[in-house]
Amino acid sequence: MIAATTQNPLLEGLQVRRRPEPCAVVIYGASGDLTQRKLMPALYALAVRRLLPDRFAVVGAARTRESDEAFRARMEEAVRDHARDPFDREVWEELAAGMRYCTLEAPDAGAESRLSAILRQLDEERGTAGNRLYYFAVPPSAFEPLVREVAERRSREGWVRLVVEKPFGHDLESARRLNELLAERFAESEVFRIDHYLGKETVQNMLALRFANGIFEPIWNRQFIDHVQITVAESLGIEGRAAFYEQAGAIRDIFQNHLLQLVAITAMEPPIDFTADAVRNEKVKVLRSLHTPGPRSVVRGQYGRGFIEGEEVPGYREEEGVAPDSTTETFVAAKLHVDNWRWADTPFYVRTGKRLPRRETTIAIQFKRAPHPPFEETAAEGLRPNVLLIHVQPNEGMSLAIGAKVPGQGMTIRTVHMDFLYGSAFREALPEAYERLVLDAMLGDATLFTRADEIEEQWSLVDAITAAWKRDRPAFPNYAAGTWGPPSADELLHRDGRSWRRH
């Protein structure tokens, strides 16, 4: 007999997936694009895989007037259009049974009490136990009052977690203000600042690549790496988001968050474990070590008219809602230095832009050349330095460029690629970033979310760059849509005797 033991001996050997505790997810901004394209398909994918809590509910909250039925119908359409799994009526019915809608007419105490009543009712009917995950998919202007209301409505039973979408502020001061607003009412462990890039498998695979393989970490430093190039390229324009983009530009839209997080993941020291604080402690050290680049080390650009996939597209200033003399940048490239022992004198060249020739996010680790190739110069003409290329999207995977002998007489060496494609080695479809992140938030795991101090370090760097921009008026547009940015972006590397990766 097993006496007096509380350990369950039947669980040993069973890989029981951690399932979140019962909870209700409240989506503020439920009528928006993000809810339809990402959040609801992510919840559906989790439901298909039985990863949602047994007792679960979703409350959509937005200003748009809508009934529960209309909300469910709209969400069903969203799932049919955007989910990665085929539509399964049974799964959907189960998910939809716990779905409610609350019309918000902010500022309106009545609306909030309606939401409270819905949540209390769901606790009773669905057993959600007072646990709440609030997802703020709302514009910054709506964020502050909603946070105050959530804090006031906070129940004594159950937990409260807040998922906050970007943009988190528009400069250091506003980000600090938001952090203070949250910190006054919530513990840092209750706040989940989302950067969906961190939910991508390939970004997490960077951690696996570096810290699960004995061969990379010993050479992951200034001694062996010549430089790093990170590209976040989009072929799309602003897609009707002129009001947002005119204020944000490429530096706030992509550079401040996604790009700097990719730099942090690439450059960080090994964490002692994979817990939220251990990982984020190491990332923030990198962000603190980033040397503020001088004006010559940052390039900005704006696209003019050009061609994407053979189709003529308008210039940025011709887009609807954009000022005809707009100086908003649609392209940023920078040479960054991580001032620490590992990376001293090893530049990180980063760039992001809209209307570039193709959609691509890559991290390229370019190694130093072999010190003394014992071949004739002509033999190695086709030889390029070794590059480890991490494809974040699309075609997720990795490539290693190595020199190999061309078969035949004599000695001719060419660069060839060894490829690892996620899609070919692991034949399971990659989960969408939002699936992982929403599930982690329900589980209370903040490892893949950005902490307050990280956000502030990121803004601090961006503020330093934009302060310098205020002093001059750029000659925009300076690159044609469908090209890899302005010539000055190439010069940024040419000055150092380097060039952007060939695509």
Added chain:
Amino acid sequence: MAAPLTVEGWDGRDVRLGQVEAELARLRGLSAAEGRGSQQRTSVMTHVAWVPPEWLDAAERTLEGMAERHPSRTIILVPHPESGQSRIDAEIAVRWFPAGDRSVCGELIELHLHGERARAPASIVLPLLISDLPVFLRWRGEPVFDGPQWVQLVEVADRVVVDSSEWRELRYRELAEAFGQAAVSDIAWARLLPWRLELAGRWPGIRDQEIEIRGPRAEAALLRGWLCARLERVLPPAASSRELGVRVEGDELAPQGAGVASPSDLLSAELERFGRDRVYEQAALAAAQLTGV
């Protein structure tokens, strides 16, 4: 599951293994030369299957159902020891599956081992293994545990997958001799997963409750063995039945999860495991002890 884009095949009678490798390379090159985009061979393991002729149809159906889930080189060994001639006949196929804008290939090598050539299968498998990748051995039917084929192939394999429900006798004690050499999986054990989840969820009440098991011989014996080993008490013998069933304090349990996994799904899941399954080993040994086999 995607259907293969293309299948290139070749077969030969009385072949040498070098020929098999050469033909595989030729078939891979053939597809590439036909300009079907960038193609690559990505393998995560070598999958060896020992398949006596009476199991061949079932094995092929299982492999078909797995399609491209495990990019691998699959070597099916079909022994014909009674055959008068000593030779190897081969049927090979290279199958290309879509993977984004490229395609990825899986290789299927079916070798019929006639006469003497069925005696030393490891010497046939070894030259065909993909270096540095794990070797999974699926043994169809009941092994002859002291036979050279079992002994040799277990030595080559990192993981051995059997299905004790395919055996005429529950010979877990003999199977246990392989536990120290390779990780061992049993498809009959894999079928118990939904039941184990359900029973584990009943802790701690289940510690002292009355448990009755009925079902097919292998599954029922393993479930009983597992419960006895983990709860450290002896449960009454399992009753024979076509379907597995468990009663706790007279209440009929329902297994967790939806639906019954297909043979392909079960094998596929086993091909994703690497380490030893100590809980299974313990359950199999307990089953052997309880049933006296």
